[in-house]
Amino acid sequence: MAVSDLYSEIILEHYKEPHNVGELDCPEVFAKGYNESCGDDIKIYAQIKNGKVEEIKFKGKGCAISQSSASMMTDLMYGKTIDEAKEFIKQFTKKITGEEDFPSDSDEWFELSALKGVIKFPVRVKCASLSWHTLLQGIKEFENKNELKQ
Amino acid sequence: MAVSDLYSEIILEHYKEPHNVGELDCPEVFAKGYNESCGDDIKIYAQIKNGKVEEIKFKGKGCAISQSSASMMTDLMYGKTIDEAKEFIKQFTKKITGEEDFPSDSDEWFELSALKGVIKFPVRVKCASLSWHTLLQGIKEFENKNELKQ
Amino acid sequence: MFDQIKIREDFPILKRLIKNNPLVYLDSAATTQKPLQVIEAIEKYYRHNNANVHRGAYTLSEEATSLYEEARLKTARFINAEMTESIIFTRNATEGINLVANSWGRANLKEGDEVLLTQMEHHSNLIPWQLITKEKGAKLKFIPLTPDGKLDLTNIHKLINEKTKFVSLVHISNSLGTINPVEDIIQIAHSFKIPVLLDASQSVPHRRVDVQSLDCDFMVFSGHKMLGPTGIGVLYGKYNLLDNMPPFMGGGEMINEVQLEWSDFRNLPWKYEAGTPHIAGAIGLGVAIDYLNNIGLENIQQHDKELVSYAMEVLSNLDGIEIYGPKDTRGSLVAFNLKGIHPHDVSTILDEYGIAIRAGHHCTQPIMRWLDVAATVRASFYLYNTKSDIDKLATGLQKVKEIFKRGS
Amino acid sequence: MFDQIKIREDFPILKRLIKNNPLVYLDSAATTQKPLQVIEAIEKYYRHNNANVHRGAYTLSEEATSLYEEARLKTARFINAEMTESIIFTRNATEGINLVANSWGRANLKEGDEVLLTQMEHHSNLIPWQLITKEKGAKLKFIPLTPDGKLDLTNIHKLINEKTKFVSLVHISNSLGTINPVEDIIQIAHSFKIPVLLDASQSVPHRRVDVQSLDCDFMVFSGHKMLGPTGIGVLYGKYNLLDNMPPFMGGGEMINEVQLEWSDFRNLPWKYEAGTPHIAGAIGLGVAIDYLNNIGLENIQQHDKELVSYAMEVLSNLDGIEIYGPKDTRGSLVAFNLKGIHPHDVSTILDEYGIAIRAGHHCTQPIMRWLDVAATVRASFYLYNTKSDIDKLATGLQKVKEIFKRGS
Numbered sequence A, B: 001m002a003v004s005d006l007y008s009e010i011i012l013e014h015y016k017e018p019h020n021v022g023e024l025d026c027p028e029v030f031a032k033g034y035n036e037s038c039g040d041d042i043k044i045y046a047q048i049k050n051g052k053v054e055e056i057k058f059k060g061k062g063c064a065i066s067q068s069s070a071s072m073m074t075d076l077m078y079g080k081t082i083d084e085a086k087e088f089i090k091q092f093t094k095k096i097t098g099e100e101d102f103p104s105d106s107d108e109w110f111e112l113s114a115l116k117g118v119i120k121f122p123v124r125v126k127c128a129s130l131s132w133h134t135l136l137q138g139i140k141e142f143e144n145k146n147e148l149k150q
Numbered sequence C, D: 001m002f003d004q005i006k007i008r009e010d011f012p013i014l015k016r017l018i019k020n021n022p023l024v025y026l027d028s029a030a031t032t033q034k035p036l037q038v039i040e041a042i043e044k045y046y047r048h049n050n051a052n053v054h055r056g057a058y059t060l061s062e063e064a065t066s067l068y069e070e071a072r073l074k075t076a077r078f079i080n081a082e083m084t085e086s087i088i089f090t091r092n093a094t095e096g097i098n099l100v101a102n103s104w105g106r107a108n109l110k111e112g113d114e115v116l117l118t119q120m121e122h123h124s125n126l127i128p129w130q131l132i133t134k135e136k137g138a139k140l141k142f143i144p145l146t147p148d149g150k151l152d153l154t155n156i157h158k159l160i161n162e163k164t165k166f167v168s169l170v171h172i173s174n175s176l177g178t179i180n181p182v183e184d185i186i187q188i189a190h191s192f193k194i195p196v197l198l199d200a201s202q203s204v205p206h207r208r209v210d211v212q213s214l215d216c217d218f219m220v221f222s223g224h225k226m227l228g229p230t231g232i233g234v235l236y237g238k239y240n241l242l243d244n245m246p247p248f249m250g251g252g253e254m255i256n257e258v259q260l261e262w263s264d265f266r267n268l269p270w271k272y273e274a275g276t277p278h279i280a281g282a283i284g285l286g287v288a289i290d291y292l293n294n295i296g297l298e299n300i301q302q303h304d305k306e307l308v309s310y311a312m313e314v315l316s317n318l319d320g321i322e323i324y325g326p327k328d329t330r331g332s333l334v335a336f337n338l339k340g341i342h343p344h345d346v347s348t349i350l351d352e353y354g355i356a357i358r359a360g361h362h363c364t365q366p367i368m369r370w371l372d373v374a375a376t377v378r379a380s381f382y383l384y385n386t387k388s389d390i391d392k393l394a395t396g397l398q399k400v401k402e403i404f405k406r407g408s
């Protein structure tokens, strides 16, 4: 596996022009993530409406892997319910750590499987996962808040 | 050189029945010595009269080398002037570190040269020197005190 | 039990001649010898994988990092820690105790508080507490000893009271060999919610120590006393305690965000590992742990036990010997004196016969005072020692006595 | 100048293939590779002389002690310390700074006092001072930087004033390469009788540093950055300062008399070396010093200088590169960024070509903020690097750019 496969065109496009970059005022879901091993950070903001992700933005600095992953991740989160989002993060984590294969026949996973190359670069797995873990943390805090309100 | 030469009969006799063991009230010369590498300690007390060592005692715990050395050293200090005592300590230090030979034709050095074997045991040189260095320290403090008085 | 000849082959130093005699190494309580496997692992690291850890995105640095973290995992498993984050690499046991005394102590101790130790602590588990209690105006208390050198727990319920804030004690004494009933003390301390630190320098190398079943809050030990390299030790701590303490040292590797005026500390275990760690040391310790696991700690304990019993038997037969410490069970060491002969003279003479044995206060001056001796001779054993080593010791001691018989 | 081919033969790791390419190691500022001489000295120690130091009266222990103390003597001579007692062995530079911050700082700092650092300190020379000044209610001040990354001394006479109690600064910056005019700062500080600590982690390995001619009060550096083993570092201090400070850690080896309630500390240097030291590490460091002396620090400095000039020249020619730090003289490293490409991606791609290079904040987050970048790429050189390494780096960076040109 050549390093140019790691940096596929899909990844580079997302890196150069990432989708959903920005901040949201008073987001219902918010979390900050930090990659201890390289110093990258990310903030994720999401608005939930009728139990579904209505809007999602991220802001952060990082490498091509972490930025493209965040860009694709946010694209795919639109319209998902909280449970669907959590399940999706779980699925992604399994794929990116090499525990399961990336599905080859799924539209949703088509772009994401550009991250497949990361599996061979263990230190970079954290980069690819950062935005996903951060969102998960934000969702959990959101759920806790809601439980407390009830 | 066999180890039984290190522990010669002269040394063992002085170790088993050391001379000049005891304490003096209000000694003019007093110092405490401590051998960091083995934990042995010694206290030396001396009375000076007309510029000469009139009485000298030591008290401490230690190995055969340090105890016999202190026993012989105190024997030999009786009647010495301060300057003679200092010179004698200097001479002894040179012999015990191997810098100079022990004199073979001197009454004063006859017994002391039983310590010759120590030179081959570098860690034990400190044991043999402890009482001498301690006395030197006491003499220096005594001289300082006297200077201050003048 | 285990193949002694094969084990001795693993230790190159045992082939050395000391003054024309084969080395008889009887000072493993001070530091142990190292098997080839450990020596070669260090060499291999420097020849093949050397790089700084945790912050490089290149192959060597990834390799060094994963070797280093693998050593942490091995260490965690070795003492059955609940998580790897509980394992902090230090220089030695001493640093581990200082870390807790400074970090936990400075944050938690105040005037009038008491820290409970025992009268048989190594200086390493005494001086850090003297320093911090003095700084904070707190007091030290000591569990006294019974005449045979065990802990006297008669008044333990007075010694542990509402003023007590911390208990720190040795698991197996390095100068008496006493094996302390630490489970009982931990239980009593915990009934007052007092954390307990165990100085396991002499136990972890010699027997299975399970921090979860002991339920100790902190534990320290040194790599060099368990076949590992110098310069590496371990502090185990319960996650919540470690997590809530302030850092001990500051520097690289232990922070998240650093502003000029403040910093945000990293998670465990890195919060307590400032600066470039002793990478080769940790890796070597991991391999030492593999070695001990391969032989089996139960086998080592059994072997040590047989050697100590044999030594007690053989040495007791010598005229004029006084043996210190408990007569029944004990760690793998025997401390003693020959009547009228200073320990340093014993050691110098034994060295002429190739026997390496320690003479001194063994960093436990309070015990020497309690025994009313200036020093003792100590023979300590490990997996590479044999009964023949003990026979040689006995013969050597006989020679010492003969030499000292002269001149009277 | 010196026989580069022969030198490279001494470093076994340079024969390694990384992803089928010969290793090009450009991260010596993080840690250096080790020559066979050092690796073999460690091995030899464990195979032949291993024993605990300072307290044994037997041959092995005497040997270990004299090897260990010989390493101290070599270190003292290497930096021209006035006496060996001024050399304290620590784990690394970080521990040395923490020792001074804790020991000197806790004894001397009080509310309102100021400690002066610079804006280019490594976290190791920042966080210890954050911790102690916070504890004591003292303040940190910082010498700012000029646009080209040098110290801006315009207001130095305001920054150093009667409130200033300590100055601690880096000799050569590990992320900008700046060589600081430490002589001038020491002189100004001394005119106020303020002690100065020098973080010489990046200077002592690369040039002759003479503590007496610099007249610094304390100095720290790490063995692993100068061909030595991991886990060993040095704190130099003037005798009177070290002698008057309280101990940092307590334990074995550092005391004279120990009572249950108090202890009498040993003389320098042992007062600051609690517990069993990293004996093999000190010995290895001594051999690394021998190696550096054999080649000659002047030669190394000259070699480094040529490499850095060459690197500056070659790298400047790359389109879209931004190089940080002074343009004129600098330590043997170059930090830079390729426009639009994150340093970690640079490092990952270079690794495919066998090039080991660091990407990140280099434990100097305040400098990253000052440069307004998240991270930088850093190539750092030492005696085993060649111009060909730099050519390979340039080719590698060209490849990085090609890869990133796609997808747009």
Ligand SMILES: Cc1ncc(COP(=O)(O)O)c(C=O)c1O
Binding pocket: C251, C252, C274, C275, C276, C277, D029, D030, D092, D093, D094, D095, D122, D124, D125, D170, D172, D173, D174, D199, D201, D202, D222, D363
């Ligand atoms: C300037 C400077 N100071 C301090 C350090 C810390 O060194 P160590 O991690 O060996 O303690 C380093 C190395 O990273 C450095 O470059």
Ligand SMILES: Cc1ncc(COP(=O)(O)O)c(C=O)c1O
Binding pocket: C029, C030, C092, C093, C094, C095, C122, C124, C125, C170, C172, C173, C174, C199, C201, C202, C222, C363, D252, D274, D275, D276, D277
């Ligand atoms: C019981 C005990 N505690 C602590 C220590 C100190 O170990 P280290 O010097 O490795 O820190 C020792 C070893 O001498 C010991 O035997």
